[in-house]
Amino acid sequence: MAQDITSMEQLGTILELTKDELEWKESQISVPLRITAHYAGLIDPHDPHDPLRRQVVPTSKENQALETESDDPLAEVPHSKGQRLIHRYNNRVAFLATDICPMYCRHCFRRRFTGNMMGPASQTDILEAASYLAKHPEVKEMLVTGGDPLTLSNDQLDFMIASFRKASPHLIMRICTRYPVSQPTRIDDRLVAMLKKHNTAPFYLLTQFNHPREITQESIKAISRFVDAGIPALNQTVLLRDVNDNADTLEELCNSLLFNRIKPYYLFQGDMVTGTADFRVPLKRGLAIEQELRKRLSGLAMPLYCADLPQGGGKVPLCGSYIEEAPATDTGSWKIRTLDGDYRILTDPS
Numbered sequence: 001m002a003q004d005i006t007s008m009e010q011l012g013t014i015l016e017l018t019k020d021e022l023e024w025k026e027s028q029i030s031v032p033l034r035i036t037a038h039y040a041g042l043i044d045p046h047d048p049h050d051p052l053r054r055q056v057v058p059t060s061k062e063n064q065a066l067e068t069e070s071d072d073p074l075a076e077v078p079h080s081k082g083q084r085l086i087h088r089y090n091n092r093v094a095f096l097a098t099d100i101c102p103m104y105c106r107h108c109f110r111r112r113f114t115g116n117m118m119g120p121a122s123q124t125d126i127l128e129a130a131s132y133l134a135k136h137p138e139v140k141e142m143l144v145t146g147g148d149p150l151t152l153s154n155d156q157l158d159f160m161i162a163s164f165r166k167a168s169p170h171l172i173m174r175i176c177t178r179y180p181v182s183q184p185t186r187i188d189d190r191l192v193a194m195l196k197k198h199n200t201a202p203f204y205l206l207t208q209f210n211h212p213r214e215i216t217q218e219s220i221k222a223i224s225r226f227v228d229a230g231i232p233a234l235n236q237t238v239l240l241r242d243v244n245d246n247a248d249t250l251e252e253l254c255n256s257l258l259f260n261r262i263k264p265y266y267l268f269q270g271d272m273v274t275g276t277a278d279f280r281v282p283l284k285r286g287l288a289i290e291q292e293l294r295k296r297l298s299g300l301a302m303p304l305y306c307a308d309l310p311q312g313g314g315k316v317p318l319c320g321s322y323i324e325e326a327p328a329t330d331t332g333s334w335k336i337r338t339l340d341g342d343y344r345i346l347t348d349p350s
């Protein structure tokens with residue numbers, strides 16, 4: 001079996017590294033260099049601009065920090081309840097099961113935390129989060145995230161899930177993982193059978209496919225294991241410059257996801273995270289792509305274009321305002337823009 005790549009020297013044996021890549025310096029806020037053998041095998045070694053390469057091979061652009069960027073733009077630290085629990089929205093929480101990933105994305109938005117090598121949440125962290133859930137019945141959903149939670153063993157996950165479901169039996173859990181992209185063979189029948197034991201509330205699988213070439217036969221098999229077991233799969237794509245910032249690539253990605261029973265959920269504008277400016281797409285361009293996609297894709301295949309606003313402003317949809325003019329009184333006529341830039345009048349009943 002080919003090995004995972006963890007150093008530039010190793011990477012240099014399969015790719016001809018560019019000057020920008022060679023000049024990358026690992027720093028406090030960068031995520032480590034780690035590429036799975038599976039994903040490395042998908043990179044075109046002859047294309048220095050390969051969209052898959054861009055997501056996992058660091059460059060010196062990561063070492064540039066802008067004034068407008070922050071290590072924690074989503075204000076997760078001030079919203080933390082204990083070591084690993086983030087309670088930002090009233091009815092749902094995120095639990096950071098680990099900071100470790102099998103492969104690190106250069107655009108990672110949680111880089112203040114990801115890859116610090118702290119490892120899985122301790123039993124104390126888990127039991128503390130469970131008692132928080134027991135005291136907060138308004139919390140209906142939990143995102144089990146990180147890092148990548150599937151770096152935990154099935155037994156570790158079993159203990160964690162059992163603790164949370166015991167505290168809150170009807171808690172819906174989202175398993176947020178990039179394993180279907182980075183190392184799909186991790187997802188085996190034993191993992192899914194373990195999840196199925198905890199059947200007092202549903203699980204959802206949340207993946208991050210950013211490019212159609214990431215959807216391999218192995219990925220499809222991994223996703224099928226979940227979906228066949230009654231665990232629906234949804235995808236969150238990050239809009240990334242020179243990776244997927246054009247309507248053709250995203251159209252192909254979304255249609256292929258849908259065909260493989262993965263519902264495109266969000267298309268995220270890149271967060272204002274330190275060292276990721278090279279990946280961000282100007283909003284005007286993002287909105288134009290969104291508008292073009294909405295013409296080409298079905299409602300099922302269309303993700304919601306969203307930004308998680310800086311300084312903890314939260315998630316907001318970015319789908320242009322189609323309302324051109326609102327009536328002066330409570331009811332009346334509304335001028336609405338069509339996707340083609342025409343206008344129609346919607347009249348309220350009097």
Ligand SMILES: *Cc1c(COP(=O)(O)O)cnc(C)c1O
Nearest residue numbers: 086087088089092093094143315
């Ligand atoms: C994004 C996010 C959620 C989930 O939000 P949805 O819009 O329901 O997908 C929950 N908690 C935190 C901290 C988040 O960042």
Ligand code: SF4
Nearest residue numbers: 101104105108147178
């Ligand atoms: S899988 Fe998620 S947490 Fe891990 S590096 Fe990628 S974006 Fe960050």
